[in-house]
Amino acid sequence: MAGKRQNPDEITPRIGADEWVGREQELRLARRGVTGWARSLVERIPAVVWLAVFLGIAALLPLLMNTGDLNRYGLNVAIFALLALGLNVAVGWTGLLDLGYVAFFGFGAYTYALLSSPHCFTDTACGVHWPGWATVPIAVAATALLGLLVGLPSRRLSGDYLAIVTLFFAQLFLTVAANGDRVSALGLTGGVNLTGGPNGVPEVDPIEIFFIRPTTVEAYYFFTLAALVVVAAVLWFLIRSRTGRAWTSLREDELAAELMGMPVNSLKLLAFSIGAGIAGLAGAILAAEQTGVFPGNFDLSILITIYAMVILGGAGSMPGVVLGAIVITVVFEVLSPTTNPDKISLMFYGAILVALLVKVRPLWRLAFVLGGTVLLGYVTHTIAHAISASATQGQVVSGGWLGDAIESIAVVPLDPGDWPKYAYVALIVAVLALTRLDGWRRTLLMPPTLVLTVFVWENLLLLQPTVTRFILFGALLVVMVAVRPQGLLGKPRVEIV
Amino acid sequence: MDWTRFFNVLIDGVQLGSVYALVALGYSMVYGILKLLNFAHGDIYMIGAFIGFGVLTVFGGPLSPNLPLAPLLLLMFLVAMLGSGFLGVAVERFAYRPLRDAPRIAPLISALGVAFFLENSALLLFGSQYRQYNGFELIGTGGFFIGTVKITWINLLVVSSAAGLMVALMLLVSRTKLGKAMRATSFDREAAAMQGIDIDRVIVWTFFIGSALAGAAGVMAGLAYSSIYHYMGFTAGLKGFAAAVVGGIGSIPGAMAGGLLIGLAESFTAGYMNGTWKDAVTFSILVLVMLVRPTGLFGKPEIKKV
Numbered sequence: 001m002a003g004k005r006q007n008p009d010e011i012t013p014r015i016g017a018d019e020w021v022g023r024e025q026e027l028r029l030a031r032r033g034v035t036g037w038a039r040s041l042v043e044r045i046p047a048v049v050w051l052a053v054f055l056g057i058a059a060l061l062p063l064l065m066n067t068g069d070l071n072r073y074g075l076n077v078a079i080f081a082l083l084a085l086g087l088n089v090a091v092g093w094t095g096l097l098d099l100g101y102v103a104f105f106g107f108g109a110y111t112y113a114l115l116s117s118p119h120c121f122t123d124t125a126c127g128v129h130w131p132g133w134a135t136v137p138i139a140v141a142a143t144a145l146l147g148l149l150v151g152l153p154s155r156r157l158s159g160d161y162l163a164i165v166t167l168f169f170a171q172l173f174l175t176v177a178a179n180g181d182r183v184s185a186l187g188l189t190g191g192v193n194l195t196g197g198p199n200g201v202p203e204v205d206p207i208e209i210f211f212i213r214p215t216t217v218e219a220y221y222f223f224t225l226a227a228l229v230v231v232a233a234v235l236w237f238l239i240r241s242r243t244g245r246a247w248t249s250l251r252e253d254e255l256a257a258e259l260m261g262m263p264v265n266s267l268k269l270l271a272f273s274i275g276a277g278i279a280g281l282a283g284a285i286l287a288a289e290q291t292g293v294f295p296g297n298f299d300l301s302i303l304i305t306i307y308a309m310v311i312l313g314g315a316g317s318m319p320g321v322v323l324g325a326i327v328i329t330v331v332f333e334v335l336s337p338t339t340n341p342d343k344i345s346l347m348f349y350g351a352i353l354v355a356l357l358v359k360v361r362p363l364w365r366l367a368f369v370l371g372g373t374v375l376l377g378y379v380t381h382t383i384a385h386a387i388s389a390s391a392t393q394g395q396v397v398s399g400g401w402l403g404d405a406i407e408s409i410a411v412v413p414l415d416p417g418d419w420p421k422y423a424y425v426a427l428i429v430a431v432l433a434l435t436r437l438d439g440w441r442r443t444l445l446m447p448p449t450l451v452l453t454v455f456v457w458e459n460l461l462l463l464q465p466t467v468t469r470f471i472l473f474g475a476l477l478v479v480m481v482a483v484r485p486q487g488l489l490g491k492p493r494v495e496i497v
Numbered sequence: 498m499d500w501t502r503f504f505n506v507l508i509d510g511v512q513l514g515s516v517y518a519l520v521a522l523g524y525s526m527v528y529g530i531l532k533l534l535n536f537a538h539g540d541i542y543m544i545g546a547f548i549g550f551g552v553l554t555v556f557g558g559p560l561s562p563n564l565p566l567a568p569l570l571l572l573m574f575l576v577a578m579l580g581s582g583f584l585g586v587a588v589e590r591f592a593y594r595p596l597r598d599a600p601r602i603a604p605l606i607s608a609l610g611v612a613f614f615l616e617n618s619a620l621l622l623f624g625s626q627y628r629q630y631n632g633f634e635l636i637g638t639g640g641f642f643i644g645t646v647k648i649t650w651i652n653l654l655v656v657s658s659a660a661g662l663m664v665a666l667m668l669l670v671s672r673t674k675l676g677k678a679m680r681a682t683s684f685d686r687e688a689a690a691m692q693g694i695d696i697d698r699v700i701v702w703t704f705f706i707g708s709a710l711a712g713a714a715g716v717m718a719g720l721a722y723s724s725i726y727h728y729m730g731f732t733a734g735l736k737g738f739a740a741a742v743v744g745g746i747g748s749i750p751g752a753m754a755g756g757l758l759i760g761l762a763e764s765f766t767a768g769y770m771n772g773t774w775k776d777a778v779t780f781s782i783l784v785l786v787m788l789v790r791p792t793g794l795f796g797k798p799e800i801k802k803v
Contacts, residue, residue, distance in 0.1 A: 091602070095600070095601075095602055097602055097605050097606070099609075153784045153787055153788050160528075160532075160534050160601075160605070161742070161787060161791070163534060163605060164534070164738055164739070164742060164783070165783070165784065165787070167536075167735065167738075168735060168738075168739065168776075168779075168780050168783060169780070171731075171732070171735055171776060172776055172777055172780050175773065175774075175776050175777065176777075179773045179774075300613075300731070301613075304609065304610075304613045307606065307609065311606060421621075421622045424618070424621065424622065425622075428618075432587070432591055435591065460621065461621075464621060467617050467620050467621045468621075470613060470616075470617040471614055471617045471618060471621065473610075473613065474610045474611065474612070474613035474614030474615075474616075474617060475610065475614050476610070477606055477607060477609060477610025477613070478591075478592050478607050478610040478611055478614065481596060481599070481603045481604075481606050481607045481610070482592070482595045482596060482607065485599065485603055
């Protein structure tokens with residue numbers, strides 16, 4: 001790293017230092033500042049207390065929200081948290097890149113749906129309605145078994161091959177789900193409707209476990225929460241067991257683990273299939289909760305969303321991935337066409353402002369960036385208005401006081417044409433350039449970048465929130481892995497040379 | 498047996514295989530040097546197809562091009578290859594280089610993020626509608642006959658330009674100094690660095706060449722199959738991927754053979770069975786090869802050293 005100033009606080013690999021010394025250095029660094037204080041506080045409180053706090057807040061949610069919001073923010077968070085915990089077993093603990101995870105989610109959902117719905121396999125074989133205490137375990141076990149089968153061909157191969165096979169498997173699952181309405185064995189039989197094709201399987205029964213029969217959103221919310229707690233508790237003990245320790249050692253150094261006599265292949269398959277089983281459980285709950293399954297529920301954007309949760313929260317840390325699930329699901333649900341654009345904008349500008357307040361130091365630099373942005377925005381607004389009156393007459397999508405404020409510094413033409421698209425590309429280039437610059441050059445480039453951001457946001461991104469959220473998740477994966485690979489709550493890795 | 502149909506399906510397969518082989522080459526070259534599965538490669542191919550379409554549109558569109566055909570096609574290929582090449586280099590610079598010494602799983606996740614970012618950016622910029630290259634309007638439906646089997650000009654153009662690019666790549670890798678440096682780097686990166694080879698430069702060139710080939714493949718796909726859309730890169734990337742693994746990842750002749758094999762398999766599945774299940778056939782071939790010969794058709798068994 002010639003030319004770049006060495007940060008004395010950075011944890012650098014040291015020759016001859018063992019793991020314990022490395023950890024000690026890392027702990028010393030982690031204890032400093034507000035975040036360090038918060039982290040040591042978090043670590044000192046026992047896990048049970050955290051669980052109680054989490055459950056206490058979670059139990060209050062139905063009182064604070066209406067049914068629609070509870071479905072979007074409560075139930076979805078719970079289901080995605082379950083999914084993130086399952087993926088964490090494979091990715092976070094064992095270090096296996098499972099890209100077929102979303103297919104396991106779908107397989108569990110379809111298994112449940114086919115065993116408890118009026119779905120017709122052939123003209124005569126209709127309506128299997130098994131009770132939930134049978135179908136949910138079947139869905140979980142079948143998915144875990146499927147995970148085992150998918151893992152088998154790549155068991156002796158490096159992690160890369162597992163990624164290929166699983167990614168292909170996810171794609172194959174989608175093909176089967178979307179085209180499985182006329183499956184015939186080599187043209188001999190009349191054709192079996194296996195998956196309902198693009199229409200999916202509608203009218204799925206609620207999960208009936210003895211006397212429990214959830215039918216409302218509230219009931220499913222509590223049911224999923226209970227499942228989440230059970231799964232989290234099992235995993236909490238599992239990672240502290242012999243098997244759990246073996247998984248993490250496998251992740252750190254596969255060869256060393258093998259030399260210590262660990263059954264590497266079985267351990268990998270076990271992790272893989274436990275993760276798949278949890279996805280199957282989440283799938284069964286989803287199928288019952290939305291009373292139907294559709295191929296679109298399990299496409300690759302959901303996979304990326306779950307990955308974003310695990311990476312953001314911190315792969316390997318259970319509270320981390322749950323936090324990741326909460327944050328990402330809220331972003332996912334807020335960035336949808338049904339949300340009021342005011343709220344989206346408020347969150348967007350709020351997030352940028354908070355990031356600037358936290359990251360830009362010293363204060364004169366922060367003042368320069370904020371002042372420069374407002375000034376530059378005002379100047380461009382005035383110039384654009386002088387050139388053509390229609391260039392600033394478009395409706396700012398954000399409303400209220402925020403809209404008024406943005407109105408005076410943003411250029412929102414009546415008919416922007418392709419300009420927002422060019423600006424989007426320019427914005428990407430500017431952001432990439434920012435990462436390469438430092439010192440005053442970076443400070444100088446920031447106001448124009450921010451003005452460009454406002455322009456692109458108001459004219460392009462805010463109009464297509466669903467696309468925007470996936471762009472954000474994709475970028476989030478790249479940025480997190482490079483800047484903070486341990487995520488929000490994960491432990492940084494100490495490299496031992 | 499209907500031989501005309503057989504040969505038509507065969508020609509389709511070779512054409513599809515050429516496209517897959519070009520995509521597979523990029524995967525294979527990058528894997529050979531960095532041991533990284535570049536998931537974003539398929540999306541670079543998609544961007545290449547859109548760049549080619551952009552050039553076509555600038556010069557009047559497929560129905561009334563205001564340039565003669567040959568220079569227009571050349572320009573489309575050239576601009577698409579350059580654009581894709583620079584995109585590939587940018588992806589390497591900003592997404593993969595910071596992670597070169599990170600644990601193996603980190604760059605894979607980053608690659609996944611890049612792929613998703615590119616795909617959705619394309620959706621944002623180009624919209625979700627299909628764009629039509631209209632290759633048959635542009636080049637014509639003509640061709641020549643061998644017996645009763647018709648070979649269209651598009652077939653000929655795609656296969657011969659793919660073959661030309663592959664020969665050029667082979668010459669580059671085997672005859673030039675850069676090619677030698679690439680082979681050395683892929684054999685042992687650290688040892689190559691100790692011999693004074695500028696590793697970063699070799700990696701940048703690898704990404705440029707691999708991505709340029711993908712861009713060319715994108716234009717070919719546009720010409721041969723007409724429709725391009727933002728999601729096309731994902732499936733093509735998977736197929737290219739499978740081709741690279743079947744042929745032996747890291748091996749250049751392997752990627753070509755693997756591409757042809759996958760292309761033929763898909764074309765025969767679509768021609769004689771049901772086109773919906775061609776993904777399943779490709780997947781079965783992939784799993785079979787990995788079970789029987791994990792290093793692929795042309796790969797050398799890897800010896801793990803500590």
